[in-house]
Amino acid sequence: MSSCTGIDAIVTPYVDGELDHDARGLVDAHLQGCAVCRARVTAERAAYALVKRRQADLRGVCAPDSLRERCAALRRAPVVPWSARAVGARLRPSRSTRPMVRLAFAATVLIAVAGTIFYRVTAGAQQAIAAELTADHAKCFALNSILRTHQSVGEVEAYLRSGFDWEAALPEQAEHADMHLVGSRPCLYERGLVAHIMYRHRGVPVSIFMLPGVQHASNVLRAFGHDAIIWNDHGRTFVLIAKASPEQVQQVATFVRASLH
Amino acid sequence: MSEAQSPLWDAPADRTALFEAEALAALDGLYRTALRLTRVPADSEDLVQETYLKAFRAAESFTPGTNLRAWMFTILHNTFRNRLRDRAREPVQADSEAVERVGDLPSSAGETPETLLLRDVLAPELQAAIDDLPEAFRQAVWLRDVEEFAYADIAGMLGVPIGTVMSRISRGRRLLFERLNRGKLAHV
Ligand SMILES: [Zn+2]
Numbered sequence: 001m002s003s004c005t006g007i008d009a010i011v012t013p014y015v016d017g018e019l020d021h022d023a024r025g026l027v028d029a030h031l032q033g034c035a036v037c038r039a040r041v042t043a044e045r046a047a048y049a050l051v052k053r054r055q056a057d058l059r060g061v062c063a064p065d066s067l068r069e070r071c072a073a074l075r076r077a078p079v080v081p082w083s084a085r086a087v088g089a090r091l092r093p094s095r096s097t098r099p100m101v102r103l104a105f106a107a108t109v110l111i112a113v114a115g116t117i118f119y120r121v122t123a124g125a126q127q128a129i130a131a132e133l134t135a136d137h138a139k140c141f142a143l144n145s146i147l148r149t150h151q152s153v154g155e156v157e158a159y160l161r162s163g164f165d166w167e168a169a170l171p172e173q174a175e176h177a178d179m180h181l182v183g184s185r186p187c188l189y190e191r192g193l194v195a196h197i198m199y200r201h202r203g204v205p206v207s208i209f210m211l212p213g214v215q216h217a218s219n220v221l222r223a224f225g226h227d228a229i230i231w232n233d234h235g236r237t238f239v240l241i242a243k244a245s246p247e248q249v250q251q252v253a254t255f256v257r258a259s260l261h
Numbered sequence: 262m263s264e265a266q267s268p269l270w271d272a273p274a275d276r277t278a279l280f281e282a283e284a285l286a287a288l289d290g291l292y293r294t295a296l297r298l299t300r301v302p303a304d305s306e307d308l309v310q311e312t313y314l315k316a317f318r319a320a321e322s323f324t325p326g327t328n329l330r331a332w333m334f335t336i337l338h339n340t341f342r343n344r345l346r347d348r349a350r351e352p353v354q355a356d357s358e359a360v361e362r363v364g365d366l367p368s369s370a371g372e373t374p375e376t377l378l379l380r381d382v383l384a385p386e387l388q389a390a391i392d393d394l395p396e397a398f399r400q401a402v403w404l405r406d407v408e409e410f411a412y413a414d415i416a417g418m419l420g421v422p423i424g425t426v427m428s429r430i431s432r433g434r435r436l437l438f439e440r441l442n443r444g445k446l447a448h449v
Contacts, residue, residue: 012427013412015434016405040435047434050379050387050441051406057384058391058407063292067306071288071313075281131314224307 002030004037011037015044070223073127129239130221130228133194136187137207137226137241140196151183156197159184164195164212166236171259178202179255201252204244208256211237229253277320280329284316287333290408294334297392297403298341308344312337331414334404338418382441390441398433405430 007030013019014027031038051058151159153170160168163186174181182198187209195210218231227249229240238260240253291312295305315336316323323332382390391399397419404415405426412430416423 009424009427012431015431040431043438044431044434046379047402047438047441048406050382050437051391051402051434053380054382054384054387055407058388059290059293060384061293061296062289063309064306067292067309068285068288070310072285074310074313074317128314131310135311135314224310225303 002026004030004034006030007037011041012044015041015048070127074131126219126230127221127223129230130223130241133187133207133209133239134223134226134228134241136196136209137205138224140185140187140198140207141182141205151181153181156181156184160195160197160210163193164210166195166210166212168210169261170197171256174199174259177255179206179252199252201242201244201248204242204248206240206242206252208260209239209241211239231257233257276325280320280323280325281317283329284313284333287330290330291333291337294403294408295337295341297399298338298396300392308337308341311340315340328414331410331417334408334410334414335418338400338420342420379438379441386444387441390437390444393440394433394436397429398436401426401429402433402437406434 007014007027010019010023010027014024019027031041157168157170160166170181171177171179178201180200182200182205184198185196186193187196194212197208197210199206199208219229221228221230226241226243227246229249231238231253238257240249240256242249242252244252288309291309292305295308295312296302299305299308312333316333319336323329391403394402400419401415404410404418405412410418412423412426415426419426421429
């Protein structure tokens, strides 16, 4: 007869009915002579049977509809490269027979990345933008709290000029609005770079992303418990991301929209 | 799977749509499982959303014909572990201690009266008892007995050998039994 440790590894598949005839016989033979293992099997079986009896109830919990919508919106938008000649051209609904293409033309967002390649993004994919940039927001602030980097207004403006050809003027006297500049980083979005400016408002991390050369309608989205506010200004798209009360986020967004040029 | 032979799979756009539909079909299970991991609905929603973001981004790395649901659950658990690591917690250590303790479970389990008592346990009480299990056992029992994954799939999700998965299922079930029984006997 095999020992307790000898059959230990196959007791669970035994309870689950996953052993072949021979292995089952081995466990049966051991159980006949071992009260300790018999008690173990009894306990395991009772718990297993109970979970199975209540399995339908345990699986009765469903994801909220809002979560379903947000996850469905993360599906990849069809990505089609456009030639540089298309830059600035106004898109019109296509007569194409492919539904995916027509859907893409109906999109509210058009992002130009790296100047030469255009991506068409469906309205649903706005959620993907919000999610990706929110993930980036969290990562950059986490990194910053380790590296403790701090940049001046002049350094950030110089970086935006050289890196993004953007003569940005950061808000003056931001401290009076409780906004404290942390710094800026280039962040990878899809296949291009976006400018990422980081502030803290009353200690709360606030990110402002600038996506170059974008036509786009404003929106407010939620991703990972953060608010993402999107707006368009002078042919650029801005996305502000923060995790705070709706009032605080709106207050910060209003300030930034009014004072960032 | 029959879909694998279907002509639908020939068109990349259709293949993507099928992939997405099948991935989204796993949503309820992922959410339930995330609740067992985080215990907080809002955190569970975040975890599931990040899981889908990663899955749709990494769609090319999924091998058609393999278990997409298990693949989604693996991403969920990896994401959860990364978050714990980011918060500099050490769940693995706490777990291995629990594994040691439970390894010496008293085998006082009798043959019949106690197991009959378990029949009356309703879902809410059972759910609470499962949620009370140490994390390693909770995950193993949940993924096996409720979500019905194969040992090998669970091993992939939890990043542990199959033998460890089986021993965690076993100890998790026995712990569940002991705790529920103790509660029942106290009322008799
Ligand atoms: Zn034995």
